[in-house]
Amino acid sequence: xxxxxxxxxxxxxxxxxxxxxxxxxxxxxxxxxxxxxxxxxxxxxxxxxxxxxxxxxxxxxxxxxxxxxxxxxxxxxxxxxxxxxxxxxxxxxxxxxxxxxxxxx
Amino acid sequence: xxxxxxxxxxxxxxxxxxxxxxxxxxxxxxxxxxxxxxxxxxxxxxxxxxxxxxxxxxxxxxxxxxxxxxxxxxxxxxxxxxxxxxxxxxxxxxxxxxxxxxxxxxxxxxxxxxxxxxxxxxxxxxxxxxxxxxxxxxxxxxxxxxxxxxxxxxxxxxxxxxxxxxxxxxxxxxxxxxxxxxxxxxxxxxxxxx
Numbered sequence: 001x002x003x004x005x006x007x008x009x010x011x012x013x014x015x016x017x018x019x020x021x022x023x024x025x026x027x028x029x030x031x032x033x034x035x036x037x038x039x040x041x042x043x044x045x046x047x048x049x050x051x052x053x054x055x056x057x058x059x060x061x062x063x064x065x066x067x068x069x070x071x072x073x074x075x076x077x078x079x080x081x082x083x084x085x086x087x088x089x090x091x092x093x094x095x096x097x098x099x100x101x102x103x104x105x
Numbered sequence: 106x107x108x109x110x111x112x113x114x115x116x117x118x119x120x121x122x123x124x125x126x127x128x129x130x131x132x133x134x135x136x137x138x139x140x141x142x143x144x145x146x147x148x149x150x151x152x153x154x155x156x157x158x159x160x161x162x163x164x165x166x167x168x169x170x171x172x173x174x175x176x177x178x179x180x181x182x183x184x185x186x187x188x189x190x191x192x193x194x195x196x197x198x199x200x201x202x203x204x205x206x207x208x209x210x211x212x213x214x215x216x217x218x219x220x221x222x223x224x225x226x227x228x229x230x231x232x233x234x235x236x237x238x239x240x241x242x243x244x245x246x247x248x249x250x251x252x253x254x255x256x257x258x259x260x261x262x263x264x265x266x267x268x269x270x271x272x273x274x275x276x277x278x279x280x281x282x283x284x285x286x287x288x289x290x291x292x293x294x295x296x297x298x299x
Contacts, residue, residue: 004187011184014176026166026173027166029298030162033162033298041297049294050293050295057176061283062279062280070125072141078135083138085140085145103196
């Protein structure tokens with residue numbers, strides 16, 4: 001056995017717990033979608049649950065909870081650019097609405 | 106010629122080259138899918154009406170469960186190598202491959218149903234972005250299956266020659282696979298439920 005095999009055995013337990021939680025969250029996502037929430041609330045709830053599931057996959061399965069600084073650095077840059085990418089549609093829609101905006105002719 | 110730092114960590118980054126490489130690749134993948142998610146938002150915000158309930162939620166939910174299951178079997182394939190259990194590793198990797206195949210079969214039936222009803226990508230804006238996002242995601246599934254197939258077949262010999270390097274390669278394959286799962290975790294509510 002590898003010297004770190006005991007640590008891995010402990011991790012296996014957390015993989016199983018996360019697996020069970022992901023299953024529960026998937027069912028909750030479907031269940032919440034069946035409730036007739038207002039669209040903005042439904043979108044917010046679905047995306048919050050998806051973000052929680054994503055965090056579990058990244059943190060536990062991808063071992064992001066204990067990674068090296070270079071990996072975190074790469075991801076921080078990615079998050080910044082990703083946020084900018086998602087903001088583009090917002091900026092675009094603001095442009096089309098901005099009748100009083102001197103920048104838009 | 107030996108490529109350095111395939112197993113041992115580089116002194117500057119504290120990571121093996123392959124690990125930093127796969128994370129940089131995944132960063133580029135985030136931007137690729139991010140651009141398409143951004144497109145989705147732009148199209149949805151700009152649309153007067155948006156179709157709802159066009160896709161089968163049970164099928165999407167089953168595929169979500171399949172893909173989450175495959176993430177678990179993938180991480181178990183890596184953990185089995187760490188515990189020096191080759192047999193279990195093979196079983197879990199083969200199971201991951203199989204689950205990926207089941208996911209694609211489900212996707213095929215879903216596509217077929219829509220295409221036979223004349224609902225191709227040119228049917229409406231929703232289906233255009235649906236086929237683009239799920240098609241690209243499906244290609245990533247196929248890519249993962251090719252890599253897994255390699256490690257189940259011709260690439261498996263590395264375990265005997267250099268077990269640490271093989272374990273690292275499985276870890277990188279796993280990181281890619283979990284990312285593919287992660288993308289689907291967001292695709293499912295965005296396309297099927299909202």
